[in-house]
Amino acid sequence: xxxxxxxxxxxxxxxxxxxxxxxxxxxxxxxxxxxxxxxxxxxxxxxxxxxxxxxxxxxxxxxxxxxxxxxxxxxxxxxxxxxxxxxxxxxxxxxxxxxxxxxxxxxxxxxxxxxxxxxxxxxxxxxxxxxxxxxxxxxxxxxxxxxxxxxxxxxxxxxxxxxxxxxxxxxxxxxxxxxxxxxxxxxxxxxxxxxxxxxxxxxxxxxxxxxxxxxxxxxxxxxxxxxxxxxxxxxxxxxxxxxxxxxxxxxxxxxxxxxxxxxxxxxxxxxxxxxxxxxxxxxxxxxxxxxxxxxxxxxxxxxxxxxxxxxxxxxxxxxxxxxxxxxxxxxxxxxxxxxxxxxxxxxxxxxxxxxxxxxxxxxxxxxxxxxxxxxxxxxxxxxxxxxxxx
Amino acid sequence: xxxxxxxxxxxxxxxxxxxxxxxxxxxxxxxxxxxxxxxxxxxxxxxxxxxxxxxxxxxxxxxxxxxxxxxxxxxxxxxxxxxxxxxxxxxxxxxxxxxxxxxxxxxxxxxxxxxxxxxxxxxxxxxxxxxxxxxxxxxxxxxxxxxxxxxxxxxxxxxxxxxxxxxxxxxxxxxxxxxxxxxxxxxxxxxxxxxxxxxxxxxxxxxxxxxxxxxxxxxxxxxxxxxxxxxxxxxxxxxxxxxxxxxxxxxxxxxxxxxxxxxxxxxxxxxxxxxxxxxxxxxxxxxxxxxxxxxxxxxxxxxxxxxxxxxxxxxxxxxxxxxxxxxxxxxxxxxxxxxxxxxxxxxxxxxxxxxxxxxxxxxxxxxxxxxxxxxxxxxxxxxxxxxxxx
Numbered sequence: 001x002x003x004x005x006x007x008x009x010x011x012x013x014x015x016x017x018x019x020x021x022x023x024x025x026x027x028x029x030x031x032x033x034x035x036x037x038x039x040x041x042x043x044x045x046x047x048x049x050x051x052x053x054x055x056x057x058x059x060x061x062x063x064x065x066x067x068x069x070x071x072x073x074x075x076x077x078x079x080x081x082x083x084x085x086x087x088x089x090x091x092x093x094x095x096x097x098x099x100x101x102x103x104x105x106x107x108x109x110x111x112x113x114x115x116x117x118x119x120x121x122x123x124x125x126x127x128x129x130x131x132x133x134x135x136x137x138x139x140x141x142x143x144x145x146x147x148x149x150x151x152x153x154x155x156x157x158x159x160x161x162x163x164x165x166x167x168x169x170x171x172x173x174x175x176x177x178x179x180x181x182x183x184x185x186x187x188x189x190x191x192x193x194x195x196x197x198x199x200x201x202x203x204x205x206x207x208x209x210x211x212x213x214x215x216x217x218x219x220x221x222x223x224x225x226x227x228x229x230x231x232x233x234x235x236x237x238x239x240x241x242x243x244x245x246x247x248x249x250x251x252x253x254x255x256x257x258x259x260x261x262x263x264x265x266x267x268x269x270x271x272x273x274x275x276x277x278x279x280x281x282x283x284x285x286x287x288x289x290x291x292x293x294x295x296x297x298x299x300x301x302x303x304x305x306x307x308x309x310x311x312x313x314x315x316x317x318x319x320x321x322x323x324x325x326x327x328x329x330x331x332x333x334x335x336x337x338x339x340x341x342x343x344x345x346x347x348x349x350x351x352x353x354x355x356x357x358x359x360x361x362x363x364x365x366x367x368x369x370x371x372x373x374x375x376x377x378x379x380x381x382x383x384x385x386x387x388x389x390x
Numbered sequence: 391x392x393x394x395x396x397x398x399x400x401x402x403x404x405x406x407x408x409x410x411x412x413x414x415x416x417x418x419x420x421x422x423x424x425x426x427x428x429x430x431x432x433x434x435x436x437x438x439x440x441x442x443x444x445x446x447x448x449x450x451x452x453x454x455x456x457x458x459x460x461x462x463x464x465x466x467x468x469x470x471x472x473x474x475x476x477x478x479x480x481x482x483x484x485x486x487x488x489x490x491x492x493x494x495x496x497x498x499x500x501x502x503x504x505x506x507x508x509x510x511x512x513x514x515x516x517x518x519x520x521x522x523x524x525x526x527x528x529x530x531x532x533x534x535x536x537x538x539x540x541x542x543x544x545x546x547x548x549x550x551x552x553x554x555x556x557x558x559x560x561x562x563x564x565x566x567x568x569x570x571x572x573x574x575x576x577x578x579x580x581x582x583x584x585x586x587x588x589x590x591x592x593x594x595x596x597x598x599x600x601x602x603x604x605x606x607x608x609x610x611x612x613x614x615x616x617x618x619x620x621x622x623x624x625x626x627x628x629x630x631x632x633x634x635x636x637x638x639x640x641x642x643x644x645x646x647x648x649x650x651x652x653x654x655x656x657x658x659x660x661x662x663x664x665x666x667x668x669x670x671x672x673x674x675x676x677x678x679x680x681x682x683x684x685x686x687x688x689x690x691x692x693x694x695x696x697x698x699x700x701x702x703x704x705x706x707x708x709x710x711x712x713x714x715x716x717x718x719x720x721x722x723x724x725x726x727x728x729x730x731x732x733x734x735x736x737x738x739x740x741x742x743x744x745x746x747x748x749x750x751x752x753x754x755x756x757x758x759x760x761x762x763x764x765x766x767x768x769x770x771x772x773x774x775x776x777x778x779x780x
Contacts, residue, residue: 051721055728080696080721088699088717096713306470309478323486327478331441331470338445338728 012222014100014153014195016041016254016275025368027271029360032067032254034100034152035193036092039067041254041275042359044266044352045102047283050075051085051095054283055342056349058097063319064353068100068152070278073145074109074137078128082148090150102153102278104258105142105184105199108160119159121176139183143196147189155225156184158199160258163233170203174212177201181219195222197256203228204237206244213248224249225256226274230265238265242272249273263292263355263379267372270359282348287341289333292351296380298326300344305330318350402612404490404543404585406431406644406665413756417661417749422457422644424490424542425583426482429457431644431665432749434656434742435492437673440465441475441485444673445732446739448487453709454743458490458542460668463535464499464527468518472538480540492543492668494648495532495574498550509549511566529573533586537579545615546574548589550648553623560593564602567591571609585612587646593618594627596634603638614639615646616664620655628655632662639663653682653745653769657762660749672738677731679723682741686770688716690734695720708740 010033017031019040030041046053046061049072053061061069076085088094091101110117110126117126123138139157146154158177161170181198188196198216202208216224226245229238242257249255254276257269261279269277282292289301293313298305300312311321312329320329320343332340355375362371400423407421409430420431436443436451439462443451451459461481466472478484481491500507500516507516513528529547536544548567551560571588578586588606592598606614616635619628632647639645644666647659651669659667672682679691683703688695690702701711702719710719710733722730745765752761 050725050727051718052727052729055732057729057732075725079725080717084697084717084721087697088715094715094718096718307474307477325478325484327470327474328441328484328486331474335440335465335469337440337442338731339442339447341728342445342447 010222012195013191013193014222014254016223016252018251020364022363022368023366024370025271025363026273027359027363027368028273028275029363030254030275032100032275034068034195036098036100036152037067039065039100040360042266042270042356042363043067043276044261044356045070045276045278046349047072047278047280048095048097049280050079051091053345053349054287055338055345056283058095060346061097061349062099064350065357066099066349066353068102068276069097070102070104071095071149071151072106072109073103073142073149074106076103076149077106077145078130082145086148086150090148092150100153101151102256102276103146103149103151103155105155105157106137106145107142107157108259110137111160121179123157139180140187143184143187143189147194150190151194153195153197153223154188156181156196156198158201158227160231161201161203161228163204163228163231165203167203167205167208170201170205170208173203174201174208178212178215181216185219185221197221197223197225197254199225199227199258200245200249201228202241202245204233204241206240209241209244210248213245217248217250221253223254223256225258227258229257230260235265235268239268239272242269242274246273261352263352264376266352266355267359267375270356270363271368271372282352283345286345286348289330289340289344290348291329291344292348294378296378300326300330300333302330312344312347313351316347316351316354318347318354320344320347320350400612402585403581403583404612404644406613406642408641410754412753412758414760415661415753415758416663417753417758418663418665419750419753420644420665422490422665424458424585426488426490426542427457429455429490430750432656432660432746432753433457433666434651434746435460435666435668436739437462437668437670438485438487439670440469441481443735443739444677445728445735446673448485450736451487451739452489454740455747456489456739456743458492458666459487460492460494461485461539461541462496462499463493463532463539464496466493466539467496467535468520472535476538476540482540490543491539491541492646492666493536493539493541493545495545495547496527496535497532497547498649500527501550511569513547529570530577533574533577533579537584540580541584543585543587543613544578546571546586546588548591548617550621551591551593551618553594553618553621555593557593557595557598560591560595560598563593564591564598568602568605571606575609575611587611587613587615587644589615589617589648590635590639591618592631594623594631596630599631599634600638603635607638607640611643613644613646615648617648619647620650625655625658629658629662632659632664636663651742653742654766656742656745657749657758657765660746660753661758661762672742673735676735676738679720679730679734681719681734682738684768686768690716690720690723692720702734702737703741706737706741706744708737708744710734710737710740
């Protein structure tokens with residue numbers, strides 16, 4: 001991977017500015033520019049499914065340096081309805097968030113309602129999880145809803161091919177996803193202020209990933225995502241697929257690895273040239289009382305922490321670790337107090353934000369492979385070297 | 391009621407400094423001084439039952455100007471245990487709150503566990519609401535637990551006489567409460583930094599209220615509370631009891647009306663010389679999606695607010711009203727999002743804090759009766775004049 005010449009202007013509303021390529025690993029730092037501000041990459045996007053990052057205020061999320069959050073089209077379409085969000089002035093105004101927003105296509109959610117949906121060439125028929133009412137999500141509908149919501153980045157309507165998938169099914173699925181992408185592009189009404197990203201699929205078949213990447217990139221879109229990974233397949237397979245795909249993606253567009261947010265996968269993805277990540281992990285495990293620390297995960301409900309008056313992570317300088325003890329947070333979680341869920345979510349989001357800062361620093365200093373090794377030595381999650389970087 | 395000469399020193403750790411007596415109403419403003427700072431009165435204390443004001447951070451509560459919060463002895467004794475709080479360095483350190491704290495005696499909770507308790511002269515036997523284990527709460531135990539917790543104000547162990555109560559029962563109950571008070575005073579180990587308040591009982595019997603007030607005040611305590619009101623009796627009866635009791639309480643000690651927090655009762659109590667109030671109302675109704683506004687209560691789940699992009703209260707300058715719409719908050723509440731509960735709780739706490747500021751201002755300007763009338767005209771809650779001030 002070699003540095004790419006950049007211009008300060010782009011014909012797209014969202015664009016990537018390359019800053020540095022790590023001489024040790026080939027990973028890259030950059031800046032993603034959006035109509036709602038710019039931020040450094042590689043970057044983790046907190047998930048605000050229903051127009052709120054669970055338990056957190058926008059100011060708290062900003063305080064961690066987040067430049068972009070993800071909201072879910074399916075949920076907001078079903079409730080409160082994209083018409084209400086549009087009338088409110090769009091999602092930024094509705095939820096009081098003035099930085100970047102990315103909406104997914106809704107496809108992942110309707111495909112996940114496995115008992116309640118059927119797929120045709122036209123789209124996916126399904127029943128609402130709220131009231132059981134019938135709806136059809138098509139590429140056109142997904143884009144129309146996303147145009148209503150008004151996020152800076154909107155995603156093409158795709159099938160997130162499940163794992164495992166036979167070669168035949170994965171091939172048919174990626175080809176339908178390509179046909180759907182063309183329909184998305186035709187429907188999109190706000191190319192001037194919303195960047196439509198295409199999504200590479202292909203299951204865990206290297207040849208299919210390459211076909212999908214080449215075909216998707218031939219559409220000349222403002223950014224590209226890699227979907228259908230981190231869906232249960234072994235880490236080695238995810239890494240193989242990344243290494244088959246990323247080199248085909250144009251170096252001057254942002255690259256987004258969907259649904260990835262565990263510390264090890266954030267490192268492995270960054271190492272392979274990914275710029276953007278999202279995952280519910282930090283808030284979801286936080287609500288279950290699990291905290292990410294530099295020494296690995298801790299389950300704060302454990303009796304071992306009843307009299308532990310130290311912070312969640314002695315190496316962390318976040319609000320939570322500066323002000324609250326494990327004993328207090330354990331008490332709150334056991335007493336089912338909202339503030340306990342806020343504190344664990346806050347710390348976990350900060351932990352990932354800080355990890356991304358460390359990753360960017362390591363890339364800038366041409367030592368991301370060394371950072372990976374030292375991180376795994378302490379975090380003990382995936383042993384360095386298990387996932388060899390080619 | 392006439393102004394009292396004040397000294398700047400007190401032999402008590404918590405003491406009252408009189409500022410002004412309203413010439414229109416006789417209500418008073420003052421300052422309550424504690425080992426953890428001073429604050430203006432009349433004042434409302436947010437309730438942090440389990441060492442957290444539900445959903446809120448200490449900084450947010452401070453931002454509203456709260457000088458003292460209430461925590462519940464029963465809950466903290468049962469979980470995490472007062473020994474753990476003591477080992478943490480006391481409740482202030484445990485919960486990261488460096489202003490005043492008041493703990494109740496635990497009596498109200500164990501008496502409320504009506505199926506699970508029995509009362510003797512010694513105290514109250516009961517079963518834990520958490521695991522059903524058996525415990526006895528006595529005056530000695532209540533004070534020992536409160537000494538462990540380390541609040542600035544601790545409350546005597548009393549029976550909150552239920553309403554209605556016959557004269558005979560109310561009399562026996564208040565006499566037992568007086569005997570328990572003596573045992574509390576004997577047990578109290580931290581008179582130098584924790585102020586023990588006595589509690590006036592007597593049901594809704596004027597003669598008993600006077601006896602209880604005189605006997606309790608003869609103990610020369612740093613402050614006095616009025617208990618057993620706002621427990622279901624008509625507003626007129628509450629007002630009669632206040633008017634029978636308050637004149638007996640010494641003017642140079644803080645006066646605390648327990649469990650009161652609806653806007654009308656805060657006004658009626660202040661009007662009759664009360665300095666301190668507490669209630670779960672703002673956070674409890676907030677979690678149910680009800681907001682206090684200058685025009686009365688609104689139930690934000692109502693369909694009427696689905697497209698209402700205005701603030702909860704157009705006259706409110708709180709964080710919530712400056713940044714979020716009724717439509718957004720309604721969406722969050724309907725979607726069961728934590729942030730919705732934070733926002734309604736936040737606004738309601740601010741509303742009461744602002745109301746207390748308005749009450750203090752009105753007293754300072756000798757126009758509390760006029761303020762009461764104009765407030766009720768808009769809030770429409772208790773019509774001005776229904777509760778005549780003698």
